[in-house]
Amino acid sequence: MRGCARPAAGSEQHGGSGRAALPGPWNCRRAPLPSPSPPRRLRPPRRRALCPGPRAPGSPLGLGWEAGSGRRPLSFSAAGLVSSAPGPLQPYMRLMRLDKPIGTWLLYLPCTWSIGLAAEPGCFPDWYMLSLFGTGAVLMRGAGCTINDMWDRDFDKKVLRTASRPIAVGDISTFQSFVFLGGQLSLALCVLLCLNYYSIALGAASLSLVITYPLMKRITYWPQLVLGLTFNWGGLLGWSAVKGSCDWSVCLPLYFSGVMWTLIYDTIYAHQDKRDDMFIGVKSTALRFNENTKQWLSGFSVAMLMGLCVAGINCEQTFFYYTAVAAIGAHLAHQIYTLDIHKPEDCWQKFTSNRTIGLLLFIGIVTGNLWKRKDPKEMNVVNTDI
Template sequence: MALLRISRACRRFQTSHLSVSLTQSLFHSNPNPSPNQCLSLFHNSPTNPLKQSDRRCISNLVEAFRFRDFNSIRLVQSAGISTSHGIAEEEEKKNGDHEGDRRGPKSELSWIELYLPKQAQPYARLARLDKPIGTWLLVWPCMWSITLAASPGSLPDIKMLMLFGCGAVLLRGAGCTVNDLLDQDIDTKVERTRMRPVASGDLTTFQGLCFLGFQLLLGLGILLQLNNYSRILGASSLLLVFSYPLMKRVTFWPQAYLGLTFNWGALLGWAAVKGSLDPVVVLPLYLSGVFWTLVYDTIYAHQDKEDDLKVGVKSTALRFGDSTKEWVTGFGIACISSLALSGFNADIGWPYYTFLAAASGQLAWQIWTVDLSCRADCNRKFVSNKWFGAIIFSGILLGRLSS
């Protein structure tokens, strides 16, 4: 109700020609005014130029402030109303939602909350549609492989690129659904994950299973458009998808298992174009993706290392500890070397190696500059890997066109 009132009040503010100085004067005289003080200033000031309708707007706004909810403060700010002299900052500190804090980056309303019906929002969040970085990381190996399989001097198959793009959204969503269903007991104990739809109770386990079936059915429709060899190869990846969430319980190397799962598209993309696999090209490409995943997901895992210790799950972040940068540097070198070998075996043109050098610099920047003790910085470096994938894709595309 507070959010509804404050939203209405904010819309009224935007349509009226209210001077910002009035709001600033309110908080300048008292950085933490009570609701009654707010009402007294706006209703009783002799210089108050507000219309009666604006006064009602202020009343609704101040009444909503009684709840002092951080999200309400954010909605006021998004409407263009200044909450000066530390009110929002105090609320951020109180709720632990500031940069460098254990929660990581500041949370904001996503397009899911803004545009989707309320009933559909938990399902969209379950599929992580508001966090596309996972889809990028899944789709790039597919795009690399499809483009590498193109004939010399030719563009890649556009239909295949579109099919695999849609498939990546569905498969990533299905993987997240499986993960949340199997990990709901763990997610409730971890601060970063306790508000996920299944863990928080927004969706039941049965609803999650039904949604998983729906995603897999759509994915099957895409898979059936590929050749028989690719259908078998693609279906076999489901074994990895369904078993991956269990790996953190049994091994300190779940990131390696994620690499095997997330980069399956490096095999599948080539097979979809060629109808078979060429091991000297696709195996180094596949391994490069596995090493790449070990880099970015180890950095990502450092966000949760304290919580992982508490709940008893494993990760490479815990396995490597203070030696993390040395380990991921080795994985980065192995990734770039495997990409170079794959391109060489595919007889790709020289532009590829220029872009590979640029990608090496991007990966080195991540590893050397990441602050593994800062959750926000770990997340920033993790998200930046979409650009690493884009650089490699551009290199393969231009290298194939020039070969």
């Protein structure tokens, strides 16, 4: 056949593919056939994984399942646990803010301070009281949020951050919220009845604050002060639950410090919604302080630290307690100095960091109390009885 030249083996053809030319008549100038593909390698059969698949979104521990498996991702966060609960329960759990436990922590921690300070020298706090007050904090915070959302259902619809709350969006009716509120308060009463009579009367006195607090934002620019009076009632109640009555030289400075602390963190929290608050006519310390917020927060911080020092002196606390107070002062200074009141994300981050402050003080109280020695007079009484 004419015109068919046989090129040397290994010469490039068709754009320099680098493949060896085919021999014989296939080297003509007509369109060549595609080169044969290389032989496929035999791979071992893929085994089915016995463990969960790749990390799923929203699962901080990587405990997820592969996409398309039809199973919800596992998560140990509060929001993840609420989202994995049965559908009919989720609106009520969100109404209690179980998906945002920071409020429960801020309500519970003053109780732990008081219980810790009331412990006997050289002893740990009463674990039964800590668990009892923890249960009460969950129930009373849930009841407070239910009352708040019932009062504010019309306001919540106008604010982007709160428009998805269960009552505002219609997932829970007003009647259902009343019934649910009654259930929470009934359970909280059962917890209260486990305490002594003095503490029962003292705890019942706080109910008026719980009910009226949501109205304060319509009346005064200081609703955060009323919230502080409400949220730190456990600073009085914890001591009385352990001792049978309040030692006002310790309880009042501790309560005062808690109120100042609430003014700090809830003013920061209120800066998230100040534009919406101005539009709908709701008042707050964020609007009252405005650009002078850092100066006010600094004053509240100094007052809080002074109250903690007075409480520590009156109950003869030790070095570890005052070390914790100093760490709290450093935390507050950094928090206020770096705060950007015009960024809601930063305000939320600073607000949630206050749980660290509460835990620092509790650790300082416990370690300081363990370092204390028992009163020699009490030791002599014990030895005499033996």
